[in-house]
Amino acid sequence: MKPEFSIIIPLYNRGDTIKRAILSVVNQYITDIEIIIIDGGSTDQGPDIVSSIHDSRIILKQQTGNGVANARNEGVFIAQSEMIAFLDSDDEWMPEYLTNIRVLKNRYPGAGIFATRYAIQTKSGIFTKSKCPTFPKSQREGIIPGYFLAAAISEPLATSAVALPKHIFYEGGGFPEGINYGEDMFLWGKIALKYEIAYSTYIGALYHIDADNRLTYLPSHYYDIYPLVSYLQNVLYHNQVPDDEKENILEYIASKEINRSYYYYIAGDFSEAKNISKKIKTKKLRLKLLKLKIALHTPLLVFVILKKILPSYEDLLK
Incomplete structure (x- = not known):
């Protein structure tokens, strides 16, 4: 039997956070899952920490290409489920995240992306909630109206709070490899041109960032x-x-x-x-x-x- 969800986690030198990420998946109310971790040649204890978590649903693979886009693409390629969810190795899910994704999938089967609201937490503890400006405040879930306008004003989607069918992922071309940044938004944008995006205001993911203010450093x-x-x-x-x-x-x-x-x-x-x-x-x-x-x-x-x-x-x- 294929699992209901395949979760893809890229890993590279995140020994300090990978256990937190994995446990947030293991503790989901939905248990019919597989957790695919693609290690990009970590030189820290990250892969050992993964191996120390004894759960038959965890699959640890070594990356054959380069970069986070390639790692996610490799994970999707070996995924057994038709429903794919992504989690970065330094982020975490709330226990009902996949439950909310399942509800969206059942109620809005024609959507190309299923996503929840997320929160951002800095190292110093500053906590902010994401916004989707075009989404009606009176609704708890539904289709995002005017996705590109919402994305112009805010960041309604984060990779760690997005799931989608495998065939839609491939229709969108997967994560583009060889670009410096924005590969996730690139894919979501391509899909949004053809499909609706189903959205829940439930805060399903916690997105951790290392710095409070990046004004003085720009790649x-x-x-x-x-x-x-x-x-x-x-x-x-x-x-x-x-x-x-x-x-x-x-x-x-x-x-x-x-x-x-x-x-x-x-x-x-x-x-x-x-x-x-x-x-x-x-x-x-x-x-x-x-x-x-x-x-x-x-x-x-x-x-x-x-x-x-x-x-x-x-x-x-x-």
């Missing part, structure tokens, strides 16, 4: 056009998007380009930051664009000081 790939943006620009050009999502997709592109302009500003390349900002067109994110343009005419040091001493500085512009 070089942050200055590249966001991978999903390039894809969406191409499908828009070829008129391959649903008519009712075109405006929302344009807002999503605007949001990511506003962020990219900020990254250049923070790096001190004011000229490129301004060049990007001039090309941004938006109807629903005009205040966000206004904040950017004000920042671009403010010396970076002054901007950083204002953010520290006036926490409500940006709120004044709302």
Whole structure:
């Protein structure tokens, strides 16, 4: 018999958190599962910790490729279940996470993605809940209206709080390998062009991050056009998007380009930051664009000081 869910966990030097992640899966109310852990050549005690957990549902495999996208793809390839769920090795699930996914799957069988709300916790203990701005506040579950608009304003989906059918995963092409970042959002975006996304407001996953403020450190790939943006620009050009999502997709592109302009500003390349900002067109994110343009005419040091001493500085512009 095939399990009801296959859970894919990429592992690389996460000996300090992998047990927490696994136990959060083992303690799910739904027990008909398999837990596939793809180790990418860890040099710490992570694989030994996995082996020390005696549960016949756990499968530990060595990765043959490179990168987290490849690890997830390899896990899906060997998965027995038609329903695939993902969990990062430093995150964890709440006990009823898979139960909520099952409910969504049964009530919204035509959806391409099933997801729950999640929470973010920093090392210092700061705890915030994710938002899905377009989802009706009166509902506990349903289809996300205007997914791309929701994604332009917030981050409604996190990989550790997403599940989907295996055939939909392959229809979307799996996680793209060879791009620097955003491979998960790339896949969700491709699927959202064709399928609805079923969503529950139950907080099913806890997403751990190492730093409270990453303003002073930005990896070089942050200055590249966001991978999903390039894809969406191409499908828009070829008129391959649903008519009712075109405006929302344009807002999503605007949001990511506003962020990219900020990254250049923070790096001190004011000229490129301004060049990007001039090309941004938006109807629903005009205040966000206004904040950017004000920042671009403010010396970076002054901007950083204002953010520290006036926490409500940006709120004044709302």
